[in-house]
Amino acid sequence: MKIVAQADASREMYLGLHGVEKLLFYFLVSVVLFVFAYGVYRRVSRYTDGDDEPLARLNDLPNRIVSAAKIVLSNEKQFNRDLYGGLMHSFIMWGFLTLFIATSIIAFESYGTDLLFDFQFWEGDFYLAYQFMVDAMGLLFVVGIGMAIYRRYWVRNHRLWGRHTSIEDDIFIWTLFGLGVGGFLLEGFRIYITGMPDHEIVSFVGYGLAMLFGAVGVPTTEAATNPGTYQALGVFGANAETLHWLTWWSHSLLALGFIAWIPYAKPFHMLSSFANVITRDEKAGARLPGVPADLDATNAEDIDDFTWKDILDQDACTKCGRCSSVCPAKASDRPLDPRNVILDLKSYREDLEAGGEEKPIIADGGTSVINTETMESCMACMACMDACPVEIEHLSSFTKLNRQMTDQGDVSSSMQDVFQNVMQDGNTFGNSQRNRADWADDLEFDITDAREEHVDYLWYVGDYPSYDERNKQVARSLATILQEADVSFGILFEDEKYDGNDIRRVGEEFLYIELAGHHVESFEDCEFEKIVCTDPHSYNTFKNEYPEVDFEEFADDPIMPFEYDDHWNADGDVDVLHWTQAVEELVTDGNLELSGTELEYTVTYHDPCHLGRYNDEYEAPRELIRATGCELEEMPRNRSNSFCCGGGGGGLWMDFEEEPKPSEERLREALEDTDAGAGVEKFVVACPMCMTMYEDGRKTGGFEDDIEVVDIAELIVEAIGEEERAGLEITA
Incomplete structure (x- = not known):
């Protein structure tokens, strides 16, 4: 050459x-x-x-x-x-x-x-x-x-x-x-x-x-x-x-x-x-865009109510369908496809620009851009956002649609009942606030009133652990764990109300602000070191959303029942923890002894959306499960890929015609798709809503004889031999 x-x-x-x-x-x-x-x-x-x-x-x-x-x-x-x-x-x-x-x-x-x-x-x-x-x-x-x-x-x-x-x-x-x-x-x-x-x-x-x-x-x-x-x-x-x-x-x-x-x-x-990636919000979904006191651009009354970032989201969509493929609502045959919602809004906007006719953004029937049943199907699990390769913030647009739907009175009757219960009684069950701490009656010790004494942990118990019979066992288990660890903790008793996380995601923004204002005033009146939450939903809203509210905008509103006029915890001085994080610290510090040899169950663990995808906490619950001696078999879909129980975004209070239910599909996955298969004895959760949904799915799916649903707190109580003290009857 x-x-x-x-x-x-x-x-x-x-x-x-x-x-x-x-x-x-x-x-x-x-x-x-x-x-x-x-x-x-x-x-x-x-x-x-x-x-x-x-x-x-x-x-x-x-x-x-x-x-x-x-x-x-x-x-x-x-x-x-x-x-x-x-x-x-x-x-x-x-x-x-x-x-x-x-x-x-x-x-x-x-x-x-x-x-x-x-x-x-x-x-x-x-x-x-x-x-x-x-x-x-x-x-x-x-x-x-x-x-x-x-x-x-x-x-x-x-x-x-x-x-x-x-x-x-x-x-x-x-x-x-x-x-x-x-x-x-x-x-x-x-x-x-x-x-x-x-x-x-x-x-x-x-x-x-x-x-x-x-x-x-x-x-x-x-x-x-x-x-x-x-x-x-x-x-x-x-x-x-x-x-x-x-x-x-x-x-x-x-x-x-x-x-x-x-x-x-x-x-x-x-x-x-x-x-879109440059302008992303690192906490998107975990915190939702707030609303100004003058209600300007609160809802999605027309396409101009969407922000420039919402429009950029629409333009950034590549139609790849990753969001749709992981959506539990779509998998359960609910009428929601996250990709279609984003692209439907884009198509409508472009049609208007080309001289098309205006129509309602969201309403019942086929004349609107988005049908109300579509948005009711959303579980606010954030799987779509986690899967999106271009950082589209679906929940931002979805929230505007939900707020508009709520403002129009188009939410389901069962959801309206929940709103009414919260407005009148301060909780989603419609029960008396005086009975909020009755779950503790079966304990062998008294719970401190955090309004009267300084405590290390101000424990926000939550609605379901306070009123739901199955979740009361979880509350008693956690109380026993904290007592055994010899730390001071207390609760707000009747001053504790519903945290507001899920009704906010359904669109009831101003009721959420009322609840937030009430709670930050209650927190300010107490002396404590850290806030500990039973429910990941409460944990998320206290940690990521309450600090975002400009209470001064609403403090002078005669409708708002609070006078607080500052940004609460804007600098993050108050530590907000999920209980698994707090207890894992106690185990690490030697305050709570778990030998790791007490229990011999084969278990699998379900990552709650608000603890995992929302707040990137995956290890604390697993460390506690392993510390009890249980053999942990991971679900095929775990951590950020976890499949929602179906209870988020108001799903806990609504009935859907769906096949299969997300909870049933998840239990089937535990028994058939994990490495241990039918050898999995316990399905472990760390969220009261998950507990409720999976107990229901265990019955409707015919799994009652195949697997038991337990909270991590119940495993720990059994491992330290304090079932009787917690007033529990735990079966092997």
Whole structure:
């Protein structure tokens, strides 16, 4: 093989194009850039027309950009529970970025060195490295597109198909495929007609195609003058130079058309998704956007009530269906598909912009954008948000819809009864507040009144541990554990009301603020070190949401029964703990002795949504289970991938026609899909709502003889031999 000096390594930029064609190309580039810029401008103007965002989205922007770049460039969310999808998207994204950078280098070389100054850098070692990298990453790009085509059209992955699947999805994927393949064909023809220079072997894909063209006898201009030399494509009268010219213009026009199309269709997610990750709220879902006292933009009365971030969420959606595939409501055949809600709102907005008719955002019947039954189906479990690779904050938009629905009086009658119970009696059961601490009557010791004495732990017991017979056993178990650990703890007795977490997620915002105001005043009147919650729902709202309320806005409202006028715990000075976190600390510090050899049950554990996905606490409950001596078998869907019990978002108080119930499916999973299978004796929970839902699912699903539902606190009490002291009857 002839050795060519690297100094000679370069190529002609516009091979085979005349001056007029180059001018035409420059003109088309200018038009495309204008069309692209105008499209981006229109998109951005939509966001500026959106309602104000109550949360800070652009603070600390440099760090936000760096953090977003790490998330996007690593493809970490794409790899989450989907290795194939992660590899596919990584190949496409990194390949596309490399080709974009390569094209930018060519543009700079062409416009900068030819038009602005006389300097050539695209030669020698740089050119060789450039050509090799472009071929390598371009090949990955084509492979990734091929994987996407295989998954979409051959496998027909169910996530990728729905009522919002459209021709633009097909155009998008096939255009990318055409750009990738067309680029290699163009390179192959260029290498072939320039005599296959030795240094071009670094362009291994293009060089291989050039060898193929030679093998099949594609004629060059010289061969075309010699009759009889036409082979293969020669029957059409086309030589390699003509094919190179046709491929160059076809590839260029396709690329320019794609660039012009980006702001107007699905490809815009390449920009909007990154922007969405930059402007994400780290606590999204765990805290909901508040409402101003003047009720401005509280609900979703019309599309203009959605904030610019909500609109950006809609534009960022890639229709990948990851949210839909993990949604427990959809899995239970409830009429909710998180992807469809986001895209229905987007379609309605775009229809209005095109002159369409206005209609209710949410209502009963088929005339509205979203049906009330759809939003009633949401369990507020946050699985959709956890699965979304572009950080769409579904619960923000869902909350606006729920608030509008509640404001219209469109919530179910059972939910209205809960609202009434809370307003009149301070709890969801409608029982007397005087009876709130009756659960403690069977204990062999007295519970301290935290309103009268200083305590280490101010224990918020919660509605279900206070009034529900099954969960009263959990409350007594936890009281016994704290007593055994010899720590001071107390409760609020009748001053404890419902925490408000779930009625807020159903849309009853102002009743939630009443409850929050009452509780922060009660907390301020007590002396304690930490707040400990039985229920993860209470834990979440005290930790993440009460500090967000600007009570001063509402303190002068005669309807609001509180005078507190500050931000409670804005600096995080008050520690708020779930009880498993508090007890795990006690075990670690030696205040509570668990030998780890007392119990020999085979158990599995269900991660509660509000403890796990909401607050990233997975280990404390597991450490306590292991400390009792139980053998813990993990559920196939565990930690952030845990499957909701069905009780969140008001589901605890509503009846649905669903098959199967989420609780039944979860118990089936425990008995059939864990490694221990039917050998699992106890289904362990750490949430009163989960306890209620799974006890119901055990009955309706026919699992009563197969598995027992217990709380971690009950396991601990049994392990330390204090069942009788706690007033419990625990069966093996």
